[in-house]
Amino acid sequence: MSVVRAVLLTVLLALLALVAPPAGAVEPLHSTGYVYGDAPESLIARDGHAFSTLGVDGVTLSPRGTRVSTTDGRMAALAHTHGLRAELLVSNYSDRLGDFDPRAGARLLRDPAHVEAVAGQLATAAAAQGWDGIQVDLESLRRGDADGLLALVTRLQQLLPAEKTVSIAVMASDRAEEYVARGYRLAELGAAVDSLALMTYDQHGPWSGPGPVGALPWQRRAVAVVTTVVPAAKVDLGVAGYGYTWPGGRTVSPKQARQLVARDGATARWRDGAGEWTARLSDGTRLWWSDARSVALRQELAGDLGLHGIALWRLGSADPLR
Numbered sequence: 001m002s003v004v005r006a007v008l009l010t011v012l013l014a015l016l017a018l019v020a021p022p023a024g025a026v027e028p029l030h031s032t033g034y035v036y037g038d039a040p041e042s043l044i045a046r047d048g049h050a051f052s053t054l055g056v057d058g059v060t061l062s063p064r065g066t067r068v069s070t071t072d073g074r075m076a077a078l079a080h081t082h083g084l085r086a087e088l089l090v091s092n093y094s095d096r097l098g099d100f101d102p103r104a105g106a107r108l109l110r111d112p113a114h115v116e117a118v119a120g121q122l123a124t125a126a127a128a129q130g131w132d133g134i135q136v137d138l139e140s141l142r143r144g145d146a147d148g149l150l151a152l153v154t155r156l157q158q159l160l161p162a163e164k165t166v167s168i169a170v171m172a173s174d175r176a177e178e179y180v181a182r183g184y185r186l187a188e189l190g191a192a193v194d195s196l197a198l199m200t201y202d203q204h205g206p207w208s209g210p211g212p213v214g215a216l217p218w219q220r221r222a223v224a225v226v227t228t229v230v231p232a233a234k235v236d237l238g239v240a241g242y243g244y245t246w247p248g249g250r251t252v253s254p255k256q257a258r259q260l261v262a263r264d265g266a267t268a269r270w271r272d273g274a275g276e277w278t279a280r281l282s283d284g285t286r287l288w289w290s291d292a293r294s295v296a297l298r299q300e301l302a303g304d305l306g307l308h309g310i311a312l313w314r315l316g317s318a319d320p321l322r
Contacts, residue, residue, distance in 0.1 A: 043316050059125070060094070065104050065108030067121060076129050087135050088135070119152060144183070153192045170226070172199050201213050201238050202240075205249050212278075216301065219298070235308055236311040240294070241295065268287075
């Protein structure tokens with residue numbers, strides 16, 4: 001080898017060392033921030049820097065499970081303007097019920113013709129409106145919905161081009177049998193989707209007594225159950241940007257929780273174990289909430305567990321992010 005070639009090779013190897021990731025380096029956390037479909041651009045401008053994907057709660061399933069509501073591409077365009085991916089959420093939330101509609105979900109998922117129709121509508125919206133992915137957020141399902149849920153995400157993968165993603169939101173539990181009961185065949189779903197948003201919040205809520213929205217130990221246990229069959233690199237840790245008051249389980253933002261405590265003259269207490277705030281008002285009202293400090297701890301947790309990232313519900317309720 002000539003001296004010149006040896007020098008050139010040395011220089012080339014040095015340049016490769018500069019651009020190559022160090023041994024053992026980990027990918028940066030992916031971050032999704034959810035918004036309602038009518039969110040103002042000012043909200044995205046304020047918090048968009050903290051995320052890589054904007055998840056838009058954009059379309060809902062009809063009561064008969066045959067179609068989804070319409071949307072336009074405004075939010076996708078806004079996300080792109082701010083350098084974000086745009087993901088369209090489809091859910092079975094019912095304004096009439098004020099909750100997720102398990103009957104609508106079953107009517108969709110237990111009829112192959114309905115699955116085909118809805119998958120086609122979503123794929124058409126993604127192509128026409130510029131969405132970068134579709135997230136399936138069907139909640140309060142049952143064991144009998146499992147085949148249809150897997151069929152839906154599989155069909156979406158077939159219909160969408162390779163550069164667009166398919167993800168699924170999964171209600172969290174720290175018990176494996178709960179996933180089966182809710183229609184989640186985790187291993188098969190994990191193989192079929194690009195990522196899985198584990199909704200590690202609502203550990204307590206209107207259906208329970210007072211307690212953390214999503215305590216750190218419970219989140220760790222839920223992740224441990226899921227990652228026995230789904231690669232950690234596909235799992236997003238769900239993070240709450242809200243809280244509840246009891247009795248009644250009324251939803252409050254962190255700002256509203258702090259205001260309630262201040263007006264009452266009560267004292268808010270940080271619970272290290274849960275990674276959340278709690279307070280008791282003079283009338284006996286109990287509060288638990290997750291704020292910016294809580295979010296930061298869950299970013300650390302997701303990194304420690306080798307997860308794909310975090311998914312925050314939601315911008316507009318959560319504290320402004322730095």
